Amino acid sequence: MVPRKTTTRARLISTAAELFRRQGYAQTGVNQIIQEANATSGSFYHFFPAKEDLLLAVVDHIAEIFDTGIFSPAADRSHDPIEEIFTIFDLYRQQLNNGGFTFGSPMVSLSAEVSENHPQVRARLAEVFASWSGRIEGLLRRAGNRLPPSLDHMGLAQLVVCTIEGAVLGARLNRSLAPFDAAIAQLRTYFDLLEHRMGAAAVAPAGRPVPATSPQTADWRSW
Amino acid sequence: MVPRKTTTRARLISTAAELFRRQGYAQTGVNQIIQEANATSGSFYHFFPAKEDLLLAVVDHIAEIFDTGIFSPAADRSHDPIEEIFTIFDLYRQQLNNGGFTFGSPMVSLSAEVSENHPQVRARLAEVFASWSGRIEGLLRRAGNRLPPSLDHMGLAQLVVCTIEGAVLGARLNRSLAPFDAAIAQLRTYFDLLEHRMGAAAVAPAGRPVPATSPQTADWRSW
Numbered sequence: 001m002v003p004r005k006t007t008t009r010a011r012l013i014s015t016a017a018e019l020f021r022r023q024g025y026a027q028t029g030v031n032q033i034i035q036e037a038n039a040t041s042g043s044f045y046h047f048f049p050a051k052e053d054l055l056l057a058v059v060d061h062i063a064e065i066f067d068t069g070i071f072s073p074a075a076d077r078s079h080d081p082i083e084e085i086f087t088i089f090d091l092y093r094q095q096l097n098n099g100g101f102t103f104g105s106p107m108v109s110l111s112a113e114v115s116e117n118h119p120q121v122r123a124r125l126a127e128v129f130a131s132w133s134g135r136i137e138g139l140l141r142r143a144g145n146r147l148p149p150s151l152d153h154m155g156l157a158q159l160v161v162c163t164i165e166g167a168v169l170g171a172r173l174n175r176s177l178a179p180f181d182a183a184i185a186q187l188r189t190y191f192d193l194l195e196h197r198m199g200a201a202a203v204a205p206a207g208r209p210v211p212a213t214s215p216q217t218a219d220w221r222s223w
Numbered sequence: 224m225v226p227r228k229t230t231t232r233a234r235l236i237s238t239a240a241e242l243f244r245r246q247g248y249a250q251t252g253v254n255q256i257i258q259e260a261n262a263t264s265g266s267f268y269h270f271f272p273a274k275e276d277l278l279l280a281v282v283d284h285i286a287e288i289f290d291t292g293i294f295s296p297a298a299d300r301s302h303d304p305i306e307e308i309f310t311i312f313d314l315y316r317q318q319l320n321n322g323g324f325t326f327g328s329p330m331v332s333l334s335a336e337v338s339e340n341h342p343q344v345r346a347r348l349a350e351v352f353a354s355w356s357g358r359i360e361g362l363l364r365r366a367g368n369r370l371p372p373s374l375d376h377m378g379l380a381q382l383v384v385c386t387i388e389g390a391v392l393g394a395r396l397n398r399s400l401a402p403f404d405a406a407i408a409q410l411r412t413y414f415d416l417l418e419h420r421m422g423a424a425a426v427a428p429a430g431r432p433v434p435a436t437s438p439q440t441a442d443w444r445s446w
Binding site for chain 2: 190197
């Protein structure tokens with residue numbers, strides 16, 4: 001009994017997530033969700049007394065997809081905190097590419113659609129974005145003295161998250177990953193300059209920067 | 224006769240822009256627009272044979288608001304191209320603040336809502352964003368040798384536009400300008416580092432950077 005209920009609930013959530021993405025939250029009727037999820041009205045209202053309860057579950061579902069599909073694999077693949085940040089971008093990019101520029105947009109679309117009229121969902125979305133910023137901030141702190149000590153780690157993390165969200169929007173509008181790639185390349189240059197600043201703190205007598213450990217820092221010198 | 228018609232058309236557009244912002248495009252019925260704009264169904268369909276025609280006019284209307292309310296005043300107030308970019312941010316911030324975190328979002332909201340199902344509107348929105356990036360790119364080029372010659376000017380312009388769009392979303396979600404301010408502060412640091420790199424190209428024998436002309440570059444040295 002319990003597994004079956006769990007499956008119906010999961011099916012309702014993933015069906016709703018897809019419908020919300022495609023046609024928006026307001027435009028998606030409960031009946032369509034029930035029908036496409038092959039569920040019953042009884043089970044729907046058992047799990048989700050109000051449509052907004054489903055919306056909250058969809059937000060959590062999307063956050064989980066990001067965790068298992070992007071953040072966790074990036075952590076597994078990277079041993080360097082700054083590389084882990086750029087691996088997150090790479091994996092996000094792959095998902096965007098595979099999904100025909102629609103992946104990732106559920107969060108942006110829902111934010112744009114519901115932030116005026118659904119305060120509880122708005123707060124939950126803000127929490128999810130904050131958890132992403134917090135994760136990036138943690139990675140920046142782990143980079144230690146490769147970054148300037150006076151760096152606003154949380155501020156840079158917020159720039160990263162804002163940039164990605166804006167870049168996803170740009171990629172969708174232009175049906176091209178070019179805006180996303182351009183934004184990431186610029187973030188890379190910014191990171192390289194921040195790292196280089198630490199390298200340059202110990203300037204050799206001839207005025208040449210001390211060789212740095214990061215391959216990116218090496219790249220930037222020929223930039 | 225002509226001015227009256229023009230006024231009705233303008234009223235339909237600004238009413239629709241506000242309704243689309245508040246409740247979304249799909250959720251806004253033509254009848255509600257006609258009623259709130261104090262117009263008639265005849266005049267509506269005279270100006271806008273289809274609801275999508277109105278949507279295109281709304282996109283142009285919002286683009287015009289950005290031109291007259293942000294880009295033109297920023298150009299008037301600034302004599303320095305890089306300062307003009309940051310004046311654009313300041314004016315945008317003021318609008319966000321005055322509008323209770325809703326200004327600016329029509330473009331983001333419409334992009335999120337219509338980019339899947341309205342290819343013509345998606346293309347128009349992409350043009351508007353491209354015109355903004357192009358404007359920023361022009362300012363970056365005007366900064367001349369204050370920025371590295373190998374800089375991807377268009378790429379940096381795209382980063383700027385992506386960041387702002389993402390930051391607006393963050394400000395709305397958090398009901399706070401903090402994410403917007405954090406993102407802008409980081410962009411400022413990035414610009415300062417790019418400018419400093421040009422200053423550092425002529426490193427003094429003692430390893431100290433040659434004093435730079437920009438006040439931002441001066442700030443960054445104590446950063």
